[in-house]
Amino acid sequence: MAQEWRRTEGTTSADGSASVVESSTEPMTDASDSPLDDARPVRKKPRLHDFAAGERGRGPGIPTPLSNNPKAGQWTSERMSHNMIADYKRFLMTDGEGIRCSLYVSGCPFHCEQCYNASIWDFQAGHPYNEKLEAQIMDDLAQSFVQGITFLGGEPLLNTGVLLPLARKIRARFGHDKDIWCWTGYTWEELMRDGESADKMELLREIDILVDGRYLKDQHDSLLQFRGSRNQRIIDVPASLERGEVVIWSKLHDQERFIPEIYGHERAAGEGDAS
Template sequence: MHPFLLEKRDEVRNPKPKEWTSKELSQQKIASYKPYNFVDGEGVRCSLYVSGCPFACEGCYNVIAQNFNYGIPYTHELEEQILADLSASYCQGLTLLGGEPFLNTEVCLSLVNAIRQRFGATKDIWSWSGYTWEELMLDTQDKLELLSKIDILVDGRFDIKKKDLTLQFRGSSNQRIIDVQKSLKQGEVILWDKLKK
């Protein structure tokens, strides 16, 4: 783990704008790739779990992926496999998780750009992030670029005190399912219109 994170482990869960950067932290590794699952968003999805997350939320369901050095390097061959898997007519889209996608922007933007080039808007892209929408709005250009190219953001740190297993696609009640494109157009957070709970 990056020495900066080790030194301040208990203090850095709420980063200042631009304090954590993909350029400094990402090792361009992935923890795993799971094609054709039903749990990481709406419909049948291909899910890419990137490596590294300094939020280290208590009760995190994927602790092993907090380490930026965990897993395997992201490769062009894997990207082509993901694109091939996404081409299935029954596959609705891609989900980015981790780890923290917004601290692995080189990996995520490479894949997102390739998806948009090949499929346009016919495949949707979801992402989970420990960052809130408001934090991302104040952060680095690469984070804003990634945000601008996805459809749905599940934002905010997992809060074990607000854990609720009945919630749709999220673990704690502070997290939101945000329609990114509508929110960017209207300049305020617009929640996903299929939200049930």
């Protein structure tokens, strides 16, 4: 016997519009039909849409059925962002070259399947950006061993209200002594489309390295440097803007073999024996 689980909640749709679901229903198995006493609602996979159906040349792997695919200018920071921060992490070596500070903004409408940061798709997640956090970021970047800052999320290019002023302050204080990396679900080709919001290009011009494209689970590859799937690229932004085409980061170096596998072969061959 099945029953319905009802709830009332606020939502943000993939096109950025806010709505209230007054009586959405999800199927839930009744406890009498299940060996589990605490049966949980069955979560449905989100419906994904190609809002630019028929458009060609949108970059590697796009369009994809594994995420939402926007039209040019469909999603904007002005309409969607709440200037919220999900997290700030200091002195990492995982989010780009060298020792870095990483700022995670809230909100992403791409909704890539198996996204590792799905908990911050909501543009209202986290806490508001504030002057205290900004002062901490600037102090951390002033450390001589810090190479730069990385913008992640969430979707940074839909949080330009926070990131564009911050990027300009970083340039004003540090010039290009500190570099700026950014991860985005947009492809380079999508960002170059006519009709895309101007603030995205303004932020792009402050960025040194862009890791572009959705995470596509069917192209997952653990050997990639700073990426999760093979469609994604590490792009030299100034060089690409100058040439009018994608220029890949000159220091790109993907692994050829999985490191634990390499160590396993060495141990089997007797190399690195502690005796």
